[in-house]
Amino acid sequence: MVGYLVSLIISTAIYALFSLGLNLQWGYTGLLNFGHVAFMTVGAYTTVLLSLNEVPLAIATLMGGAVAALLGLILGTTTLRLREDYLSIVTIGASEVIRLIALNEEWLTRGSLGVANFPLPLGTITQPTIGSKIAMIALWTGIFGISGWNLWKWARRTSKSELAQSSTRESMPTPISPEPPAQAPRFLVSLAATGLGLLIYGIGISALYDYSYKAGLMLVVVTVVALTYWRLEVSVKAPWGRVLKSIREDEEVARALGKNVFWYKLQSLMLGGAIAGIAGAFYAWNLTFINPDGFIPLITFQAWIIVVLGGAGNNAGTILGAIIYWAYFSATRFLPEFLQALHSAIPLLPASIDDARLGAFRIMVIGLLLIILMMARPQGILGKKEELTLGR
Numbered sequence: 001m002v003g004y005l006v007s008l009i010i011s012t013a014i015y016a017l018f019s020l021g022l023n024l025q026w027g028y029t030g031l032l033n034f035g036h037v038a039f040m041t042v043g044a045y046t047t048v049l050l051s052l053n054e055v056p057l058a059i060a061t062l063m064g065g066a067v068a069a070l071l072g073l074i075l076g077t078t079t080l081r082l083r084e085d086y087l088s089i090v091t092i093g094a095s096e097v098i099r100l101i102a103l104n105e106e107w108l109t110r111g112s113l114g115v116a117n118f119p120l121p122l123g124t125i126t127q128p129t130i131g132s133k134i135a136m137i138a139l140w141t142g143i144f145g146i147s148g149w150n151l152w153k154w155a156r157r158t159s160k161s162e163l164a165q166s167s168t169r170e171s172m173p174t175p176i177s178p179e180p181p182a183q184a185p186r187f188l189v190s191l192a193a194t195g196l197g198l199l200i201y202g203i204g205i206s207a208l209y210d211y212s213y214k215a216g217l218m219l220v221v222v223t224v225v226a227l228t229y230w231r232l233e234v235s236v237k238a239p240w241g242r243v244l245k246s247i248r249e250d251e252e253v254a255r256a257l258g259k260n261v262f263w264y265k266l267q268s269l270m271l272g273g274a275i276a277g278i279a280g281a282f283y284a285w286n287l288t289f290i291n292p293d294g295f296i297p298l299i300t301f302q303a304w305i306i307v308v309l310g311g312a313g314n315n316a317g318t319i320l321g322a323i324i325y326w327a328y329f330s331a332t333r334f335l336p337e338f339l340q341a342l343h344s345a346i347p348l349l350p351a352s353i354d355d356a357r358l359g360a361f362r363i364m365v366i367g368l369l370l371i372i373l374m375m376a377r378p379q380g381i382l383g384k385k386e387e388l389t390l391g392r
Contacts, residue, residue: 006207006214007286008330009200013221014282016322018299019306020228020315021275027312028236029268030248031080035091036276036303038098039068041295043277044284045102045109051119061281068277071098072270080265095297103292114291121285122216136208136219143226144201148194154316155190196323221282225319228275232315244268245313305366309373311383320381325366332362 018040025031047064051057075094079087102109109115128136204222207215235241243264246254251261284290302325310321335358379385 002203002206002210003212003214005203006212006218008326009203010214010218010221010282010286012322012326013218013225014279014286015302015306015326016319017221017225017228017282018276018279019303019318019322020225020232021272021279022300022303023272023307023312023315023318024232024236024244024275025268025272027307027314027318028241028244028248029265030251031265031269031272032085032088033091033269033272034088034300035093035095035297036272037295037297037299038091038095039071039273039276040280040283040299041095041098041102041292042071043068043274043280044290044295045115045280046277047281048115048118048284048290049108052115057119057121061278064281065274065277068280069270069274072273073266076266076269080262080269092297092300095295095300099292099295102295109292112291112293114289114294115284116289118284118288120213120217120288121220123213125211125213125216128211133208133211136211136216137205139223140201140204140208140219143222144197144204147226148197151190151193151197193320217282217285221286224278224282228278229315229319236315240264248313305370308370308380311380313384314380314382317380317382324381328366328369329362332358332365335361 018036021039022033022036025033025036043064045064046067047057047060050060050063055063071094075087075090079090103111105111106113125132204215204218207218236244243254243259246257246259247261247264254264255261283294287294306321306325307318308321309324310317310319373380377383
């Protein structure tokens with residue numbers, strides 16, 4: 001059971017990292033990228049092929065991110081001066097071109113046979129010493145301790161802001177459009193995040209104590225996600241990030257203020273691509289095998305679901321969206337057993353469901369949930385409606 005939960009944590013973290021790159025491009029800059037999986041493909045193959053040629057994994061991973069950023073440079077220089085829809089068309093086409101190159105250039109990528117038996121991070125460690133285990137558990141504890149501290153500060157800051165808004169509304173003699181208090185949803189989000197964080201922390205401690213390769217990969221990918229989230233938060237709250245938001249809202253205003261809009265867009269596309277390229281390396285390490293069929297366009301739209309669900313323009317929302325998305329898919333995995341139990345009680349119901357129908361059903365339900373979310377909260381769970389001009 002712990003092994004399955006560790007695999008779930010790894011998949012969630014990989015998709016969170018992948019979606020953080022898309023959130024930077026679309027959520028903060030407004031770039032429509034429907035071929036985000038292209039960056040993951042380039043990053044995964046570059047990292048794996050370099051590591052097979054005895055390049056150290058850390059350098060190979062950085063090179064994978066750099067090649068993905070180079071792809072962003074190539075795509076950006078040809079499309080970012082045109083209308084926004086051109087970028088969406090070019091990126092989705094580029095993702096298929098890169099997948100077909102990986103499929104047909106067997107001398108480089110081994111084609112449909114795929115690549116296996118490549119070096120893995122911490123793969124040579126079979127039984128770490130007690131000191132190594134303590135160090136890994138300490139790192140895991142530090143990540144969750146800092147995350148809990150930031151969650152507490154966020155909840156406190158949000159509570160103070162809501163109290164200030166409430167007192168302002170009460171002081172107005174005739175409020176024009178009173179809004180319902182948002183304190184309860186924020187409190188529930190904080191409470192749920194705390195409980196979930198403690199659960200993941202406990203699972204991680206147990207897995208690291210009974211060490212396996214997957215436990216080590218879990219520690220590495222969660223650490224990378226935490227560092228990426230921290231640097232993105234620092235960057236988007238700096239003047240650089242405020243320029244990206246102004247471009248998202250109205251690039252003509254940013255241009256009138258003397259900002260080089262093209263250069264900022266290019267930076268966002270390249271940095272988001274580099275993050276996706278690094279996510280591709282972890283994607284390959286998690287599967288321990290890659291081939292072109294593993295990089296289909298559906299992966300891009302899974303990232304879009306995660307960003308929209310959590311709230312565009314919010315990095316914490318992207319991580320929350322990844323957790324909800326993978327929790328949903330792991331729960332619906334047990335639908336056949338649930339149907340069989342229901343059939344025993346109600347014979348009129350179907351006793352089983354085949355894999356094709358199960359996959360279609362899962363996509364159908366997540367689409368229905370997104371429709372309901374867009375009707376009730378179009379900015380996503382943690383997004384800000386006033387920031388995304390959704391109400392204008």
